[in-house]
Amino acid sequence: MAAEHGLILDFTTVLATSALGGYLVNRLRQPVLLGYLASGMIVGPFGFKLLSDVTRIQSLATIGVAFLLFALGVEFSLSELKRVKDIALKGSLLQIGLTTAVVALLTILTGWVEGILQGIFLGVVLSFSSTAVVLKTLAERGETYTLHGQVMLAILIAQDLVLGFMLALLPALNQPSSIVFAIGAALLKVIVFLALSVGFSRWIVPGLITRVAATENSELFLITVIALCLGVALVTAKLGLSIEMGAFVAGLMVSGVDYSDHALAKVLPLRDTFACLFFASIGMLINPGILLQNFGLILVLVTLVMLGKAIIILPIVVKFGYSIKTAIITSLGINQIGEFSFVLALAGLRQGLITEKTYLLLLGTTAITLVLTPIWLNISPYLADKFTQVPLFAKYLSNVIQPTLLSIPETINGHVVVAGYGRVGQIIVNILQNQGYPILVIENSEAAIQRLRMQKIPYIFGDADSELVLEKAHLKNASALAIALPDPSSTRLLLQRALKIAPSLDVIARSHYNNEIDLLTQMGAKEVVQPEFEAALELGAHLLASLGEADEHIHSVIKNIRIDRYRSIRPL
Known part of the structure; x- marks a missing residue:
């Protein structure tokens, strides 16, 4: 014992x-x-x-x-x-x-x-x-x-x-x-x-x-x-x-x-x-x-x-x-x-x-x-x-980092740049494609690049937060940038460098943590989306509808929450 x-x-x-x-x-x-x-x-x-x-x-x-x-x-x-x-x-x-x-x-x-x-x-x-x-x-x-x-x-x-x-x-x-x-x-x-x-x-x-x-x-x-x-x-x-x-x-x-x-x-x-x-x-x-x-x-x-x-x-x-x-x-x-x-x-x-x-x-x-x-x-x-x-290494590294896998139309203009072709990035691309918008995807996964190549979607192979990669993305001619990267630090770095190249660019960013919502907004993102909050908003909207609330009222409630950057529903 x-x-x-x-x-x-x-x-x-x-x-x-x-x-x-x-x-x-x-x-x-x-x-x-x-x-x-x-x-x-x-x-x-x-x-x-x-x-x-x-x-x-x-x-x-x-x-x-x-x-x-x-x-x-x-x-x-x-x-x-x-x-x-x-x-x-x-x-x-x-x-x-x-x-x-x-x-x-x-x-x-x-x-x-x-x-x-x-x-x-x-x-x-x-x-x-x-x-x-x-x-x-x-x-x-x-x-x-x-x-x-x-x-x-x-x-x-x-x-x-x-x-x-x-x-x-x-x-x-x-x-x-x-x-x-x-x-x-x-x-x-x-x-x-x-x-x-x-x-x-x-x-x-x-x-x-x-x-x-x-x-x-x-x-x-x-x-x-x-x-x-x-x-x-x-x-x-x-x-x-x-x-x-x-x-x-x-x-x-x-x-x-x-x-x-x-x-x-x-x-x-x-x-x-x-x-x-x-x-x-x-x-x-x-x-x-x-x-x-x-x-x-x-x-x-x-x-x-x-x-x-x-x-x-x-x-x-x-x-x-x-x-x-x-x-x-x-x-x-x-x-x-x-x-x-x-x-x-x-x-x-x-x-x-x-x-x-x-x-x-x-x-x-x-x-x-x-x-x-x-x-x-x-x-x-x-x-x-x-x-x-x-x-000392800049010249050598520029040759290594320089994106060699490119598939970009010569006359690309007014396009939406999507950084990241994971689960979220794929959905964004599908939505934009269905509405007929020109797209350019930046991705560093060889498997994802193969899928993009098969679907004939314009792409750049490389890290989206790399300055040399962004130079190839024609950001000054782009209509918007959607950041769907899984790494928070890469998201912040990409946002900073993209706005340095094109200060007036509309940027939509995915937030991984609650404290990033205000940070990314202050850095210049026009819209910051938090996936967990968005899922909760959809569930709340369906629940309000089932309780008999009018569609206009539900839309207004959800819209105000988004405009306020989820502050009213953030956990204490």
Whole structure:
């Protein structure tokens, strides 16, 4: 009984300190996961030692990773996955290979390792990035479905698959005669797992979820979803693959079912609770003593790792046809060392592939890169914008950024420029087309450009907030600009630059947050639309009509709310 109380006390201690740490960093306008990491360091074995059983808390924290990736899988449609499949499959392997080769070469030349095998192993460890930290940060910033968010997640998911393969292969690295057999066995495990997953997602999971949902028992539905998520993650763990990969695949199984949104809504509170435990458990691994004793060396290693990985990733993203801005944000977003590199490094220590000193330095370096990741992601759009204006690189970057995919009539005039061809942008284009207005779409997704090309809609391929792209859009001759971008910072930058080129241009912008409505209006947008408020207005209009209100009165009420920029209905 005392042991059970001890677990409850540990669980409560971690959650309470994480809540306090998250609150404090939120007040400082920083991502809350920095507070979770700090709280783990404070209560953990290298802090005030407030926990009686760190191992059990870390085991519970693994559930947080599973729920994080399961939720991503549910939200991540296969069509989105296909959109970035090239960089996911080829780009991630190229990134892992180049990182491994560079690290192996440098560590051998500097005498950091004793042989080629150790250099390669260290390179593999450093090549992986953090799916959990990046995913959490992107979700907090509302950038999961931006182009750079999709590219990051595609590379990270592919890395998780390779990580699982490496964990399965590791025991045979010190036995050259059995490496071929180990590679074959690892590949077989991956193939069997993926084949079984496809079969389950087609013939078993839809029927199971539908039958459970038919009972209309919310509790039973939640238990079934949790069992599916953790069950598939456990299977991958038993196969020697990564838990992250299993949970993501479980989410993909559910994503094709009609009740996927309901499943996601049920899992989200659990995901956030256990994800908090996970980030706190990462903080528990940070040893301030080791950091202080080797501060200078670790600082150098952090700089080399984050700068080196960014330099390797940036040209790879550009090579696959993405813009320089997307490449810069992506390279700064996944240039850390992944949390599951801890697991790989510990296994390498037991195998004699790295020394204990290297292992401790690796822990400190990894922990700091994880802490810095949210900060890098926050400032990466600003850095990307500033980097493109550096005189030294201006000529080179102008050639790279210059939009080469154009389909614009020579005599285009009086057209409406639509920035963004996502779900909202497509609807705007359809409305304008049906009324016979000339259109020009700016989009940085290759898949969207292919659809525009097939529909013979004029387009420019590139970032809509790029000055060089806007110069090609003939804004001075345009009748209006509709901004339907998923990224708030890009929306503000585009509005500012568009009005600089054409000060009298009518701009309609989509607002992502309530506080942006007044900001975008002050910046010069003629109309700012908040999708949630618009949905509420439509529901309210239908409700008033059903209550017998006259159409003229309803129209007047809705019109006044819009003129007042939703002030009368905004939440306090």
